[in-house]
Amino acid sequence: MVMNIDMAKKIIKAAISRAQEIDTLCSVAIVDERGFLVALHRMDHAPIPTVDIARDKAWTAATFRMPSSDIGKFGDPATPGFGFNTQNWNDRLTTIPGGLPIRDGDDIIGGIGVSGGTPEEDVTVCEAALAAVLKPC
Amino acid sequence: MKEITLEMAEKMLQAAERWAELSGYPSSIAVVDKAGAVIAVHRMDGAGPMTTDISINKAFSAAYSGAPTLMLARMIDPRMMGPTPGSGGLGLLTQAKLRLMFIPGGNPIRDEEMKVIGGIGCSGVPDGVGEISDTTVVQAGYAAIYEEYD
Numbered sequence: 001m002v003m004n005i006d007m008a009k010k011i012i013k014a015a016i017s018r019a020q021e022i023d024t025l026c027s028v029a030i031v032d033e034r035g036f037l038v039a040l041h042r043m044d045h046a047p048i049p050t051v052d053i054a055r056d057k058a059w060t061a062a063t064f065r066m067p068s069s070d071i072g073k074f075g076d077p078a079t080p081g082f083g084f085n086t087q088n089w090n091d092r093l094t095t096i097p098g099g100l101p102i103r104d105g106d107d108i109i110g111g112i113g114v115s116g117g118t119p120e121e122d123v124t125v126c127e128a129a130l131a132a133v134l135k136p137c
Numbered sequence: 138m139k140e141i142t143l144e145m146a147e148k149m150l151q152a153a154e155r156w157a158e159l160s161g162y163p164s165s166i167a168v169v170d171k172a173g174a175v176i177a178v179h180r181m182d183g184a185g186p187m188t189t190d191i192s193i194n195k196a197f198s199a200a201y202s203g204a205p206t207l208m209l210a211r212m213i214d215p216r217m218m219g220p221t222p223g224s225g226g227l228g229l230l231t232q233a234k235l236r237l238m239f240i241p242g243g244n245p246i247r248d249e250e251m252k253v254i255g256g257i258g259c260s261g262v263p264d265g266v267g268e269i270s271d272t273t274v275v276q277a278g279y280a281a282i283y284e285e286y287d
Contacts, residue, residue, distance in 0.1 A: 004182045016143075027175075036186035040178040044142050048174040 003102070003110035007133065008039040011102075014044060015114060015129035019121075026125060027054040027114025030102075033109050035063040035092075046116050053115035057099030057122075059092040062111025068099030069123070080111040098122030102130060138248045141170055141255040145282050153278030154181060157262060160269035164261025166278065167192040168246075171254050173276040174199045175278060181261075188260040194236050195243030195258030195271075201233060203253045206243035207272060210245070213239050242271025245280055 008030040015028040025046035030038045037058075042051050060068040072095040074081045097119040102110040112129060114122040141183045146168040157164045163183035173196075184256050195206050202209060211217060212226025217226045229237055245260035259274040 005179055009179075028286045034186070036180075037178060038180050040175060041143055041147075042176050043173070048172060051175045 001104040001107075001109055004028070005036055006037060008110075011112060011129050011133045012039055012041050015112070015125050016041065018125050018128035018132075019043065019114075019116070022117070022121060022124065024117035024121050024125070025050075026114050026122065027051050028047045028125070028129070029054040029058040029113040031058040031062045031078070031111045031113075033062060033107075035059045035111070037131070038110070043116070050115040053094070053096065054098075054113040054115065056092045056109040057096060057115060058113030059090070059099075060094050060111070061099035061101045061113065062108065063090075065101050065108050067101070067123075068094055068113070069097035069119070071095045092124035096128060100126045100130065102134070104134075138255065140170065140277040141176060141246065141282075143176055149278035149281045150177055150179050152281035153257070153259060153274045154179065156269060156274045156277040157181060157259065160262045160267055160274070162262045164259055164271070164274065165189045165192040166274065167196045167257070167258045168278070169193070169196040169200050169256045169258075171200060173197040173256070176255070184261045191238060191240070191260035192242070192258040194238045195240065195260060196256040197236055197243075197258070198233075198238045198256070199243035199258065200253060200256030201237070203245050205241070205245065205272070206238050206258070207241040209237065210239045210241055240271075242275060244272070244275045246279055247280070 012028045027042040027050040029040040057068045099113040114125045153166045165180040165188035167178040170172040245253045246255040257269040257275045264270040
């Protein structure tokens with residue numbers, strides 16, 4: 001299974017309906033397994049910077065193959081890999097929670113990034129969207 | 138119609154994607170609001186990764202300048218340099234933090250009073266190969282928000 005526009009639209013639709021339930025305004029970005037944008041929607045009246053933040057979260061989750069919140073652990077000197085923040089990474093790297101890799105079994109097929117609410121709300125929206133779309137597969 | 142909602146943007150993308158499919162070239166299509174901020178972007182299956190940013194920047198350029206990117210392309214044409222040095226449009230090249238696009242395929246979206254309320258951009262359909270170009274695709278998207286008023 002690979003990421004395609006139909007699946008991206010379904011995930012975004014599920015994410016936005018969840019965001020409406022918990023009453024937040026957010027942007028939702030879906031990227032493919034290489035981190036390239038497939039689809040991005042910004043809800044009406046969601047702040048403008050959420051567009052790029054959502055995309056950055058999705059990029060981080062898909063390319064590092066871990067939730068964007070886990071990237072922060074590399075900032076701990078006790079962790080192997082400390083110092084990677086000095087590398088010249090793509091400037092999309094972010095440590096803000098709200099980006100999750102999209103998995104099909106063991107394979108990473110993409111990433112989702114949500115920005116607009118508190119970090120907890122963003123993660124809730126991500127998880128709800130992935131659960132709604134990927135479970136039947 | 139004062140501003141573009143996500144619902145309207147999705148409707149525009151749907152119509153535009155239908156035309157892009159007709160052309161046989163998968164492409165990316167973006168809709169931005171009057172601030173030039175993205176409302177919705179879709180990259181169709183098979184479209185190259187480069188096309189997303191180009192379509193976003195085409196939509197931004199159109200909303201920002203109020204002119205189709207086709208006209209911006211005319212402004213930087215070396216054959217239209219104007220009567221005095223610098224009176225052509227070459228200075229546009231470095232504006233807007235290098236986000237301006239000068240490739241046809243971005244159109245401003247206007248309301249009934251002709252005020253710019255956003256922009257739409259498409260990238261991926263080559264110009265001059267078939268009957269359909271990027272500009273055709275964005276025009277189809279633009280027309281879609283007015284269809285209900287006919």
